[in-house]
Amino acid sequence: MDVPSSTASSGTSRSSGNGTGSPTTGLREAGASAHESGAGQGGIGPIGASVTICDATLGRASCGQLAGAPPTICFPASELGGEDFCADGCDPSAPLADRDSGPLTTFDPTYWQCVPMQGSGALLLKCHPDSNATAQADCPAGLSCYRTSIVPSGSSQGVCIRMPVCTTDADCPTRQRSTCISGFIADLLPANARAQVDHLNCIHAGCSTSQAPCPGSEVCLGTAYGQLSGICVSACDSALQCAPNYSCAPDAGGPGGANLCISSRPALR
Numbered sequence: 001m002d003v004p005s006s007t008a009s010s011g012t013s014r015s016s017g018n019g020t021g022s023p024t025t026g027l028r029e030a031g032a033s034a035h036e037s038g039a040g041q042g043g044i045g046p047i048g049a050s051v052t053i054c055d056a057t058l059g060r061a062s063c064g065q066l067a068g069a070p071p072t073i074c075f076p077a078s079e080l081g082g083e084d085f086c087a088d089g090c091d092p093s094a095p096l097a098d099r100d101s102g103p104l105t106t107f108d109p110t111y112w113q114c115v116p117m118q119g120s121g122a123l124l125l126k127c128h129p130d131s132n133a134t135a136q137a138d139c140p141a142g143l144s145c146y147r148t149s150i151v152p153s154g155s156s157q158g159v160c161i162r163m164p165v166c167t168t169d170a171d172c173p174t175r176q177r178s179t180c181i182s183g184f185i186a187d188l189l190p191a192n193a194r195a196q197v198d199h200l201n202c203i204h205a206g207c208s209t210s211q212a213p214c215p216g217s218e219v220c221l222g223t224a225y226g227q228l229s230g231i232c233v234s235a236c237d238s239a240l241q242c243a244p245n246y247s248c249a250p251d252a253g254g255p256g257g258a259n260l261c262i263s264s265r266p267a268l269r
Contacts, residue, residue, distance in 0.1 A: 082163025
């Protein structure tokens with residue numbers, strides 16, 4: 001699988017957090033262009049989104065904000081091995097049709113998904129992963145299509161994120177995240193589940209035996225996690241939410257431990 005670089009390049013910028021610009025204009029334009037072109041079931045094409053890189057550990061403060069513009073949120077793609085980037089905020093409980101108005105700020109649910117995150121949500125462009133598709137699939141240039149429909153539900157569903165995606169370990173570009181989670185997910189499901197395990201995320205595995213530290217603030221799962229032991233995971237955010245395909249669970253190490261984002265059957269949808 002073709003894996004795009006996760007480093008900032010043309011089409012990306014870094015947010016200064018000073019409120020002097022709209023960090024997600026490129027993503028809105030991509031969605032608007034798709035709507036106007038009638039892309040329909042094919043989703044959006046490689047339009048070339050302008051992605052603003054941010055730091056999710058700083059919260060909303062790391063994304064610029066224009067007066068009167070929709071609120072922004074720093075989506076923590078680093079939890080999936082990518083780069084955090086600014087996205088429009090949203091309310092997961094509200095219909096997207098009620099979100100806003102205007103040619104570049106109307107978020108048609110055909111093309112956008114509100115992903116719960118940090119107590120609210122982040123608006124991400126939808127995409128359509130396929131086992132024969134490139135990492136980008138039908139996302140704008142610079143973004144990868146991360147699968148969110150692992151167990152078949154009649155359609156291939158995903159969201160566009162600034163991250164490498166994988167089907168096998170060979171697709172994972174760095175030594176720090178050299179294992180594709182696809183094998184672990186397949187082992188968690190019944191043999192007849194017909195799981196689709198392409199366009200997923202790279203992880204750091206073997207942390208319990210190799211003495212290799214987990215990247216960033218991630219935590220190494222112990223033997224209490226069974227088939228998932230020895231892999232590095234992120235802690236849940238302050239609202240007990242996790243990236244797509246992960247669910248928040250109490251630390252199996254006992255009371256007082258951190259709540260961790262675990263890839264598990266309840267999160268596979």
